[in-house]
Amino acid sequence: MTDVSMTVNGRQVTGSVEDRTLLVQFLRDNLGLTGTHVGCDTSQCGACVVHLDGQAVKSCTLLAVQASGSSVTTIEGLAPSATELHPMQAAFRENHGLQCGYCTPGMIMTAVDMVARHGAELDEKTVRDELDGNICRCTGYHNIVKAILSVAQSMQGSGEGQRIAAE
Amino acid sequence: MYQTEYKRAGSLNEAAQLVAASGGEGKYVSGGMTLIPTMKQRLASPSLLVDLRHVEGHKGISVSGKTVTIKGGTTHAEIAASEELKSVVPGFAGLAQLIGDPAVRHMGTIGGSVANFDPAADYPAALLAMEATILTDKREVAASDFFLGLFETALDENEIVTGVRFEAPESSAYEKFRNPASRYAMCGVFVAKRGEGRVGVGVTGAGASGAFRWTEAENALSGRFDVSALDGLAVDEGEMISDLHGSAAYRANLVKVVAKRAARKAGASGGPEVSGPKTPGGDAP
Amino acid sequence: MGVEGIGASVLRKEDRRFITGRGRYVDDMTVPGMKYAAFVRSPHAHARIKGIDVAAAKAMPGVIDVLEGSQLKADGIGNLICGWAVNSKDGSPMKMGAWPALAFETVRHVGQAVAVVVADTKAQARDAAEAVEIDYEVLPAVVEGPAALQDGAPQLHPEAPGNLVFDWEIGDAKATEEAFGRAAHVTKLDIVNNRLVPNPMEPRAALGVYDPAEEHYTVWTTSQNPHVARLVMSAFYNVAPEHKLRVIAPDVGGGFGSKIYIYPEEIVCLWASRKTGVPVKWTSDRTEAFLTDAHGRDHTTHVEAAFDADNKIIGMKVDTVANLGAYMSLFSSATPTYLYATLLSGQYDIPAIYANVKAVYTNTVPVDAYRGAGRPEATYVVERTMETAARELGVSPAELRRKNFIRSFPHQTPVIMCYDAGDFEASLDAGMKAADVSGFEGRRAEAKSRGKLRGLGMSCYIEACGIAPSKAVGSLGAGVGLWESAEVRVNPVGTIEILTGSHSHGQGHETTFAQLVSERFGLPVENVQVIHGDTDKVQFGMGTYGSRSGAVGMSAIVKALDKVEAKAKKIAAHLLEAAEGDIVIENGEVKVAGTDRKLGWHEVALNAYTGHKLPDGMEPGLKEGAFYDPQNFTFPAGCYICEVEVDPDTGKTEIVQFVAADDFGRVINPLIVHGQVHGGLAQGIGQALLEGTRYDESGQLITASYMDYAMPRAWDLPMFKVSTTETLSPSNPLGMKGCGEAGAIGSPPAVINAITDAIGNNDLTMPATPEKVWRAIHAA
Structure with a gap:
């Protein structure tokens, strides 16, 4: 067992894990942060994506020990407060x-x-391209693409640059 | 995943010593984007993992005149986003942007990819086409002498890929036809128009022995940098991968089609305009 | 309609927990003392088990026990069953082979569970599972349906000679032959409906807890129908008595049919918890899911359609081999029969139909209902046939369909179903307008100038939902009734809880069901809590599949709301000293019509519970339950139009436009309904372009991960153009028809019709991979 320590959602955490423990297992089993999911065994579905030192990574393809010393943000730590x-x-x-x-x-x-x-430069093609590592079986991605574009567009403060072809 | 032991190296020297002391059971891990999934499938079981990600000075891109040097620990995302690379060799930055997905690009490194030499890895196509040099902690090896066969490179036991170096071509481009399931290259072609009319053509994803230089195409395009120069050529089907996603015959076809598109993108004359479909009827109700 | 009532695009109530990572799925659950199970699975497609040696595994670190099938049998745990009895045309019953939860004599597909390890950690359980030594005698295997019927094919079950489960028929063979005898044109097609793996993103999981003090069992399980799971596990599998078994299906991450069934793993987790004395959790990994979740489709069909000289379709003959895999899954017999051949009339007035379905065993994962279940297979047969016929007859595909549409209702088809309402022309017109079909030839020419082959294909589907009238399905062999139950509890403060036997695993029930209350009483949806998925809370339920939660589940809620409303009005009439008939409830107030006399809803509720001022003889409380049994199936229908561009050099197809014009009857929440269509389309397009389940000849599943099984990604799909027309279903109080499966049912033929139109070669099987299309172009 190895001691790991990292910042998760702004809080310093420590734990003792087997070296083979994946970051996602550490988050779920040791920290109880079950918002991060596992949907495949081959690093393709993206249900486990978290931010490691500010960048999206697949927590199923990273050992907890590799992440030791880093800062991790999970879905539970994304919102600015409990009410927002x-x-x-x-x-x-x-x-x-x-x-x-x-x-x-x-x-x-x-x-x-x-x-x-x-x-704000994000367009539909780029969104679809960059969702290559995230699989959804329910939505057909239509409304996911819309949601992402809506946030990107709001960054330039107007509805200008509507890039969705349909609906 | 089987049990393993993890150690974080502070220097390449330390890393090499750790792996050397493991009696052949240790492996380097950089981004881990191939190794960790393989270990999860219990298809690899190194007793020791030595992490190179925290080695000081193992990361970075430098451009000096036309000479590009990329250190082994540089991630695909860093290569794709590098303004220096985009200005001097945009085809190579564009290739990195097509590797895996954003999360993979944030972790995966060029050194790891080059050392692993997966038959669908993207970089080898470019490195072969540009006659790049592979840098290790012990020596420098020409790409064509480095990539030997499926998952087989010239690396000695415990040798570490510390980077790659190449002369930026006049123009270059990478085209990739993805496997619809894994999204890896079913065929990727890098075309590099280099000095004195020499053209390099590197192909990945299709060859049964891994990435290769398509010398006939290089000769044809070197003579005449026009897409039609490839018209009469064909790769040997017998040397193509054949699997449930595509037969050897299909892959051989892909090599030619994708090579033409890469050549066109790299500035070759001829060939059809590449443009997307029009959406009918304008916006929906 | 109120702002949150019927027809309003209310944002989902359940979303907050999912977008903040607070969803609670089975694998998120922990209980004190919980241990982990790992299954030992067969590496062979067909083998006799000669011996199992667990000694080494038992000695591994952290191992609590290793259990095998002979122990399961000794404890009286029953074999898995199929719950729908289908007879062969000669009257003989279907031939059900024995399926123990842990195999102890024979394994019949790769991945079948043989033993289970329970250990302190998941990793230790898996380490030990590898140490279980099983001595197999490998037997020959067969994987393709038609091959399994051939003489000399490997035989799977002693109960089923020739691997034939049943040889079933429907329709009038004689009348059909007669129609073909006077046909001016006959269209013939050979069709393969490719085997699919459902792949909900949440893998299956089960957590079994045995409490020896109470002799009580609890299982958290990824189920679409927890009550059915409890019933089957108690009444048929003898896992636990029904009153001592609690089944909880918490948040479930998609099902698409694959989580209807009761699998070996949840049975074993409960049994193993009793055997070991510890709570036992198992979570599937993705490859296990490929190897054990019920697959879908896998039909091999020959179809012939007869047309008269006026291009009216006068007869249809269909011959199908349905591959059921190694065992009969829970509803596997119904899917290729009553959910398939009963829809072969499509949207068309076909006077004579005859279909023969042979169901067969093979050494593959069991096949059962997957989103659409039989109806996609029927739609594919009918709509590929209509498109092909139009091309052969040299008429427009749209006009051939239009000529043959059913136009008056009710319409009795020759294959059981009686369509009660619809307007197929309205969907076709809406679809063609949205798709700008009239401008297509111009777009085709423009694409050609860019070196691309552009094609357009359509599909006019009909399906049967609202499953199902209990008497009707009982007469056809169903082992259960297919009604639904609901309870509406008004709390003393006026907030409302709806307890439903439906189960939401993505469909948004917590919102749409609450909208019914908002519509009825004018209360905000925030005041309504929808409770489902727990057999200790909800009285009973048949669960969610077959697009039934609206037409059946919500109808039960409507019935319960009727009773609540009636009682509330009685109470209010008494309090307000008015006639019951003069009381109206709106905007959260209970009023005497035409006056200013009124009570707040909460005041009526409080009075119901204080009981101080109730009419004499009235029971206190305001809580009503209802069971709703539908009168008929419902018949969603629509027109899908797909436009593609094919790259002739690579064979790659790009969907440049997809139009869906659906008639779902009454739509409660358009936002959610459109979302259901989007998801269904993605799965249908996935079937048509990407998803192919492949076994090698030895029975190894070679598409057992996302490395080889192509799941639709964002990049594979366009923005969809979705709209609805509306004819109300006369069979239920809301006029709903159901929307959950339509996308997956209607889209595959539209895609293939478009590609074959583009490339000028009609000989193309699904999935239309780039290589297949490339070969079809060059063969044309």
């Missing part, structure tokens, strides 16, 4: 960008990272 939502969380709700909710935490963490990198 992060704009991306709000956009997913307003656009009906989720159904069963299982892929949603990873989708939102990926989306936040995406908008942070592209800002």
